[in-house]
Amino acid sequence: MSHNSNSTGHDHSGREEDNQNSRRAFFKNFGLLGAVAAAGGAAIYSGYKYEESKPGHDFVKVLTSDNRIVEVPRDQIKDIRVDVDKLQKQGREGLKGHRFVMVIDLAKCRNARKCISACQGAHHLRPYEYHINTLVMQESEHTAPYFMPKPCQHCDNPPCVAVCPVDATFKRQDGIVLIDNERCIGCRFCIAACPYSARLFHWEEPLMAEADKGKPYNIELNVPQRKGTITKCLFSSDRLREGKLPYCVSACPNGVYYFGDENQDAVTNGTTKETFRLSELLRVNAGYQLMAELGTKPRVYYLPPKNRLFEFKDEKDPVQEPT
Amino acid sequence: MASEVNTGFLNDKKLDSIAADILRPVGITQGFIVWMGFLGISLLACIYAYYLQWDKGLIVTGLRDYTSWGMYIANFVFFVATSLVGMLISSVLGLIGFKWVKPIARIAEIIAVAFAAIAGLVIVSDMGRPERLPYVFLYGRIQSPIIWDVTVVTTYLVISALLYFLPLIPDLAISKGRMGHTPKWLQKTYEVLSVNWIHTPQQYKILLKAVRIMLILIIPTAFAIHTVTSWLFAVTLRPGWDSSIFGPYFLTGAFVAGSAAVVIVMYFVRTNYKLDKYLTLHHFDMMGKLLVLVSIVYLYFNINEYLVPGFKMKTAEAIHLKELFVGDYAMMFWSVQLLGLIIPIILLLFKVFRKPLSMLVISIIMLIAAWFKRFIIVVPTQDHPFLPKQHVPDAWMVYHPTIVESAITIGTIILAVIIITILVKFFPVIPIWEVAEEQHETDSKTKE
Numbered sequence: 001m002s003h004n005s006n007s008t009g010h011d012h013s014g015r016e017e018d019n020q021n022s023r024r025a026f027f028k029n030f031g032l033l034g035a036v037a038a039a040g041g042a043a044i045y046s047g048y049k050y051e052e053s054k055p056g057h058d059f060v061k062v063l064t065s066d067n068r069i070v071e072v073p074r075d076q077i078k079d080i081r082v083d084v085d086k087l088q089k090q091g092r093e094g095l096k097g098h099r100f101v102m103v104i105d106l107a108k109c110r111n112a113r114k115c116i117s118a119c120q121g122a123h124h125l126r127p128y129e130y131h132i133n134t135l136v137m138q139e140s141e142h143t144a145p146y147f148m149p150k151p152c153q154h155c156d157n158p159p160c161v162a163v164c165p166v167d168a169t170f171k172r173q174d175g176i177v178l179i180d181n182e183r184c185i186g187c188r189f190c191i192a193a194c195p196y197s198a199r200l201f202h203w204e205e206p207l208m209a210e211a212d213k214g215k216p217y218n219i220e221l222n223v224p225q226r227k228g229t230i231t232k233c234l235f236s237s238d239r240l241r242e243g244k245l246p247y248c249v250s251a252c253p254n255g256v257y258y259f260g261d262e263n264q265d266a267v268t269n270g271t272t273k274e275t276f277r278l279s280e281l282l283r284v285n286a287g288y289q290l291m292a293e294l295g296t297k298p299r300v301y302y303l304p305p306k307n308r309l310f311e312f313k314d315e316k317d318p319v320q321e322p323t
Numbered sequence: 324m325a326s327e328v329n330t331g332f333l334n335d336k337k338l339d340s341i342a343a344d345i346l347r348p349v350g351i352t353q354g355f356i357v358w359m360g361f362l363g364i365s366l367l368a369c370i371y372a373y374y375l376q377w378d379k380g381l382i383v384t385g386l387r388d389y390t391s392w393g394m395y396i397a398n399f400v401f402f403v404a405t406s407l408v409g410m411l412i413s414s415v416l417g418l419i420g421f422k423w424v425k426p427i428a429r430i431a432e433i434i435a436v437a438f439a440a441i442a443g444l445v446i447v448s449d450m451g452r453p454e455r456l457p458y459v460f461l462y463g464r465i466q467s468p469i470i471w472d473v474t475v476v477t478t479y480l481v482i483s484a485l486l487y488f489l490p491l492i493p494d495l496a497i498s499k500g501r502m503g504h505t506p507k508w509l510q511k512t513y514e515v516l517s518v519n520w521i522h523t524p525q526q527y528k529i530l531l532k533a534v535r536i537m538l539i540l541i542i543p544t545a546f547a548i549h550t551v552t553s554w555l556f557a558v559t560l561r562p563g564w565d566s567s568i569f570g571p572y573f574l575t576g577a578f579v580a581g582s583a584a585v586v587i588v589m590y591f592v593r594t595n596y597k598l599d600k601y602l603t604l605h606h607f608d609m610m611g612k613l614l615v616l617v618s619i620v621y622l623y624f625n626i627n628e629y630l631v632p633g634f635k636m637k638t639a640e641a642i643h644l645k646e647l648f649v650g651d652y653a654m655m656f657w658s659v660q661l662l663g664l665i666i667p668i669i670l671l672l673f674k675v676f677r678k679p680l681s682m683l684v685i686s687i688i689m690l691i692a693a694w695f696k697r698f699i700i701v702v703p704t705q706d707h708p709f710l711p712k713q714h715v716p717d718a719w720m721v722y723h724p725t726i727v728e729s730a731i732t733i734g735t736i737i738l739a740v741i742i743i744t745i746l747v748k749f750f751p752v753i754p755i756w757e758v759a760e761e762q763h764e765t766d767s768k769t770k771e
Contacts, residue, residue: 128715135713150710159560165469166455166462185458186381186451189469191391195560197708201391201451204382227380228451291709294560 082216088180091219091237094172099299100235101175102151102249103258103267103281106305109134109147110254110313118251123231124208124223129200131233132248136314145312146305149256151248152177152198152233153290153298160190160199169230175262175299176235180219184229191230195294199232245270254309262299328527332756332763341759342501345751348596349498350505355748362741369734372727373448381451383727389712390705390722395449396555397697398732401580402442402739403476403552404573404693408581409435409483410545411617414538423609425761426601426753430588432487433752434581437742439480439548445735468554475547482541487746488516489534493527493756496520509749549574556700562632562639563704572624578617579664580693586610586686588743590679592752601753604678611677614689618668625660642707651721652703655695663692 058074111134119131132151138144154177161171168183169190179199191199205227206212212224220237236246244250249257249270260267260278268275281287285303292298332338376383386393412431416424424431447453463470495517502510520526553573556564566572589610593602629647632640647656667685670676676685702722712720746752 128719130714133714135711137711163467163469163558165464165467165473166458167464183455183458183462184452185455186453187449187469188391188451189467189555191388192556192561192705193559195709197389197710197712200388202380203384203387204380296560 084216094174098174099262101262102300105303107308108254108256110310111147114251115248118247122247126207153300156297159193163189163193181226181229186228202227332759335763338759345753366737369730372730385723385725387719394724397701399445400697401694402438404577404580406435406438407577410541425757433746435483437739441739471551479544479548486537494751549577563643575621579621582614583686583689590683607679608677611671615671659692659696
């Protein structure tokens with residue numbers, strides 16, 4: 001209203017004045033009231049402070065992190081609480097300004113499975129529960145077999161997110177698809193929808209259910225894992241928030257993984273720590289996406305297994321049977 | 324259903340005999356107690372199975388990450404499918420004006436109500452976190468077909484319940500004073516449920532109008548529930564599910580299952596309650612013809628669903644189809660097609676098989692086949708994902724249903740049978756006033 005009043009004509013100005021006057025009066029009264037209230041509040045507060053500072057408080061001895069013992073009034077002690085709401089909020093929003101992307105060089109993979117164990121360790125998974133799995137692939141009878149690490153493809157057109165009935169799995173602004181196991185109802189529609197078999201379900205109590213009990217839920221790590229909910233590759237979004245490379249990428253001994261930001265057109269090799277131009281890497285090596293014809297628009301690129309560094313050797317199936 | 328009711332039937336002497344016939348079996352009998360006791364005890368075992376699943380998680384089932392939808396989802400599709408017959412019989416055939424469906428309509432609605440109600444429970448049995456069911460309403464994403472399914476199944480249940488209850492009101496009022504042989508609490512229930520019905524022409528007019536609105540409303544709703552249920556599969560990219568005819572394919576399959584269920588209930592009502600005067604050979608004959616019709620339509624969709632991809636044999640589709648035609652599922656696939664569809668069509672073309680007992684046998688086989696047909700649709704597709712299944716325990720490779728999940732599935736079927744039994748046993752299973760009215764009508768016409 002006041003915005004318009006600047007341009008109003010003469011006949012309006014009189015009323016405007018009245019308005020101004022009554023408003024002024026109101027503020028005057030209000031100001032008085034406010035002053036009284038503030039004074040009262042201050043008096044009560046100082047009294048409280050005084051009571052508080054009186055001797056005879058109950059003190060507790062506390063060992064600090066630098067090994068000193070100090071005394072602290074008992075009522076001043078506060079638990080250090082990880083703010084789960086904050087974790088949820090930042091976890092759902094993602095890292096602003098980034099578009100994360102992974103490049104997997106199939107010519108370098110010899111199925112060392114270090115990526116898998118690093119991932120399973122970080123996310124408290126059993127040896128046969130995979131956020132990332134290395135598959136033996138063979139396109140047709142007369143072509144050579146090769147190893148293919150397969151994380152979640154973090155599709156830009158994710159079929160899993162499209163079907164989720166409760167917004168438990170979602171796409172972030174930085175391109176990562178996450179799962180909220182405090183929301184998930186366990187319908188497994190997303191498993192049915194995912195053409196990459198990238199998702200898994202906790203059919204029983206998760207591996208470290210006992211040990212993780214009561215820990216605050218970090219949506220970017222998906223720990224504690226929960227029975228009856230989905231879990232999946234998260235592109236190690238907890239590590240990305242710290243500016244580090246994902247668990248699998250750092251753990252690879254053979255330089256298979258590049259990870260980086262599409263916005264910066266740069267990816268870093270997890271083993272050599274060399275940084276490359278993403279577009280250049282994909283162009284020179286004829287990079288491709290897995291089953292791109294399905295229209296899922298993956299954020300993971302593969303470099304074809306040409307001029308391989310290792311001879312293909314399919315060893316015994318490394319899986320461990322559940323006990 | 325006629326738009327006007329000639330209330331003259333109320334003074335017709337025939338009403339007494341019709342009401343007496345239909346109300347005779349109402350109440351608690353020894354057979355009923357034995358049957359319910361049997362169902363109840365079996366149900367307890369199934370509830371214990373569900374307790375195990377609640378406690379330990381879905382690990383007690385044969386489901387694993389590759390085949391993560393199994394018997395429960397197949398069972399859900401079966402339940403939704405069977406419930407559709409309410410719409411077919413009372414609505415489609417009723418509105419067209421087929422008089423013979425009148426005595427069967429209520430049986431069809433009972434099946435619709437029982438199966439639609441339990442379908443909701445079936446889907447909860449598949450959930451990893453059943454206690455989070457309210458999240459579906461609190462955080463529901465309208466983009467997800469599951470939310471569409473929840474919405475339309477609930478709507479269908481409500482309309483079906485109304486279609487069962489509204490035409491029942493005059494019967495409850497007619498029953499007053501004719502229920503001497505039944506327990507007091509049942510008479511009291513009748514009185515409350517009859518909502519002071521006094522048979523004025525005005526009341527009948529309103530009733531007919533309400534029923535007519537419901538009969539029309541239920542057609543799109545019924546189409547929606549099974550089409551949306553089919554979309555739970557068809558919206559995915561998986562070979563075997565990625566099909567554009569899944570909606571009509573499921574819908575026509577539903578009519579086969581539902582019609583078979585109606586025949587089974589008809590048979591037991593006719594023989595146990597000695598109602599062969601009302602559920603006549605003519606009714607079975609017509610139901611037999613209806614079964615042939617819906618089966619042929621379903622067969623047509625089956626041919627489309629399997630022949631077209633079978634002609635092309637795209638890589639992923641080919642693996643799936645080979646599994647069905649000559650692979651691990653071949654036995655089940657061909658049994659279902661032959662016993663559940665082709666042989667019944669051939670047999671029921673002959674009048675001699677459209678007799679109650681042979682119809683009962685054929686219908687039971689068709690209904691069982693219909694259940695396995697849903698299994699064939701749900702499970703084998705997941706056995707062959709796009710990427711190879713590797714480095715997982717052997718038990719994860721192929722889906723083998725466990726005893727626990729079978730028990731839970733049987734439990735849901737028992738629950739549906741319990742609902743049907745109660746509705747059939749405690750309330751007039753054949754619409755007294757509609758039958759009486761029709762008799763009165765034909766009698767007065769012949770007199771003229």
